Amino acid sequence: MTSTATAPPPPDIRSDAPDTGPSARTPTRLAFGQRRTKWDMKLSPYLYISPFFILFIVTGLFPIGYTAVISFMDWDLVRGTGEFIGFDQYVYVLTQPKFWIALRNTFSIFLLSSVPQLLLAIFIAAMLDQNIRAKTFWRMGVLLPYVMAPVAVALIFSNMFGDKYGLVNTLLADLGIPAVPWHSDAFASHIAIATMVNFRWTGYNTLILLAAMQAIPRDYYEAAAIDGANKFRQFLAITVPSLRPTLIFVIITSTIGGLQIFDEPRMYDQYGTGGADSQWLTITLYLYDIGWGQWNFGRAAALAWILFLIILAIGVINLLVTRRLVRDEGSVRR
Amino acid sequence: MTATKSIPPAPVDDRASDAATRRRAKAVRGSRPGWFVYSALAIVLGSAIFPFYWSFLIGSGDASTIRDPNMSWWPGGNFLDNALSVINDPAVNFWRALWNSIFSSGLIAASVVFFSTLAGWAFAKLRFRGGRWLLVFVVATMAVPMQLGVVPLYILFADLGWTGNIGAIIIPALTSAFGVFWMTQYLQQAVPDELIEAARVDGASSFRTFLTVGMPAARPAAAMLALFTFVSAWNNFFWPFIVLDRNDPTLPVALSLLQSNYFVDYSIVLAGVLLSTIPLLILFAFAGKQLVSGIMAGAVKG
Numbered sequence: 041m042t043s044t045a046t047a048p049p050p051p052d053i054r055s056d057a058p059d060t061g062p063s064a065r066t067p068t069r070l071a072f073g074q075r076r077t078k079w080d081m082k083l084s085p086y087l088y089i090s091p092f093f094i095l096f097i098v099t100g101l102f103p104i105g106y107t108a109v110i111s112f113m114d115w116d117l118v119r120g121t122g123e124f125i126g127f128d129q130y131v132y133v134l135t136q137p138k139f140w141i142a143l144r145n146t147f148s149i150f151l152l153s154s155v156p157q158l159l160l161a162i163f164i165a166a167m168l169d170q171n172i173r174a175k176t177f178w179r180m181g182v183l184l185p186y187v188m189a190p191v192a193v194a195l196i197f198s199n200m201f202g203d204k205y206g207l208v209n210t211l212l213a214d215l216g217i218p219a220v221p222w223h224s225d226a227f228a229s230h231i232a233i234a235t236m237v238n239f240r241w242t243g244y245n246t247l248i249l250l251a252a253m254q255a256i257p258r259d260y261y262e263a264a265a266i267d268g269a270n271k272f273r274q275f276l277a278i279t280v281p282s283l284r285p286t287l288i289f290v291i292i293t294s295t296i297g298g299l300q301i302f303d304e305p306r307m308y309d310q311y312g313t314g315g316a317d318s319q320w321l322t323i324t325l326y327l328y329d330i331g332w333g334q335w336n337f338g339r340a341a342a343l344a345w346i347l348f349l350i351i352l353a354i355g356v357i358n359l360l361v362t363r364r365l366v367r368d369e370g371s372v373r374r
Numbered sequence: 375m376t377a378t379k380s381i382p383p384a385p386v387d388d389r390a391s392d393a394a395t396r397r398r399a400k401a402v403r404g405s406r407p408g409w410f411v412y413s414a415l416a417i418v419l420g421s422a423i424f425p426f427y428w429s430f431l432i433g434s435g436d437a438s439t440i441r442d443p444n445m446s447w448w449p450g451g452n453f454l455d456n457a458l459s460v461i462n463d464p465a466v467n468f469w470r471a472l473w474n475s476i477f478s479s480g481l482i483a484a485s486v487v488f489f490s491t492l493a494g495w496a497f498a499k500l501r502f503r504g505g506r507w508l509l510v511f512v513v514a515t516m517a518v519p520m521q522l523g524v525v526p527l528y529i530l531f532a533d534l535g536w537t538g539n540i541g542a543i544i545i546p547a548l549t550s551a552f553g554v555f556w557m558t559q560y561l562q563q564a565v566p567d568e569l570i571e572a573a574r575v576d577g578a579s580s581f582r583t584f585l586t587v588g589m590p591a592a593r594p595a596a597a598m599l600a601l602f603t604f605v606s607a608w609n610n611f612f613w614p615f616i617v618l619d620r621n622d623p624t625l626p627v628a629l630s631l632l633q634s635n636y637f638v639d640y641s642i643v644l645a646g647v648l649l650s651t652i653p654l655l656i657l658f659a660f661a662g663k664q665l666v667s668g669i670m671a672g673a674v675k676g
Binding site for chain 2: 104193243340
């Protein structure tokens, strides 16, 4: 460290800062400069990270705390304040059958979108990991759905999954299979909504898994091939175990995102209320309905906290995983 | 083939060693895969493209196309008409929505990139008390759902009289925890500490060092962060849908209005879907490669 500090700067740096060469200084200016530099070095890191933290406090931390306050109130929209009523809003939400239906739907859609998606992503990534021609072309093709807005995806798929004239039912009819009530049946609607999520995110997760696969040393496969392991055996014995940390990462991020699902169920029909019998009502859709349909902010806030507590369990795991990652990175720095 | 016949033995040796190298390369990288891999990938590509084609198919027909049992797989000729009725629909405010989307996503991307680079530079390259804990905090905030703060955020903007204002969707998005984390990760390995020391010895102030050393080094990661921020800001729906006015929407909010009528004419809805996706398809054509390598680079670290 000290040796690098006294070493002359490389020429390219000097050309970047031509007017502050060390030789140009007088001793008094150096003393002042040193004091200034000390404060500069001490304070500027905090200055640099402050925009993020200030904005997070105002638009993140403060609203979160305020949500807790409102959730214990019977919030009056007109007066902009409320009466303290304790846990009543929580009790109300938790005793609504709609809440439990929404919870069931949210988890059902989440499982239907994450499990097949992950299996599919591993499979496609394994295909892309082969020594194929036109690699960039295939990778871009896989990612294409990602640029389409979830709202747009939802509009297309709700049309394809139409109960009466939808493409899917037409194709099923051609195969001699009776039409599926994609909107009136709860489970069928979950499949349709999960398909939208899968369409948009499979390629994205495929590329993450592909990157992890390419980080596996090729010698492993060579050695396995010499030992007589076929491609499938190599995949199970080498690829899958090596993917574990990446899989954990993908699962955690898709859980946090998946439990908040709103766009797709909102756009699944023209009313956006989650179906006549709440077939595809999700927690966030329910929150929107309470907050901006019934204009009951106290209840919406209580539901927001309930949703957060559900996600928190998974968030804690997320924190532990990322903390380990950060710590690893920190040890590299020392 | 015919040429090799007439050539003396020496080049044959060349070819032999060539083949040997190729064999070695084959052993290392695996042989070219067969038809199975390509057909599997073709099916995947087909399903990635099909919804786009389907919207064009329906969007280029008329209101009855969707009910036609003998519907053709060949597009009709009404796409421009349908697109025009989306653009001219007074309930949709297409041009206003397009401008709002471009303006807000562009501004958000620029701001996120600048502040993330700045904070990432501090976390990656400057020593300060509590730095590591603050970084853990930044990462932890990524797990907090938007829904948790959405009610007070709405009350806040309503009190300020900013609901319906495009600023209401820009301001909360000006910085991003993901961006800070991303730039921290990148700058840690992209800039050698000696370079910073050198700039310091040169008398450069901390901020000047950031401008002359940090910013240029951050450029590749910053470009990718800009892309991802732009795409996700462009596609964002939940908060804009809550806070924006129907007369002054972003594209996804405008799209959602297309379907809100009692009678839904899917030829117009899906023409609108395609129309609103065109800007991002253009972006994808130019920057899709960067998006791919951005996801893959993030994955190796994440």
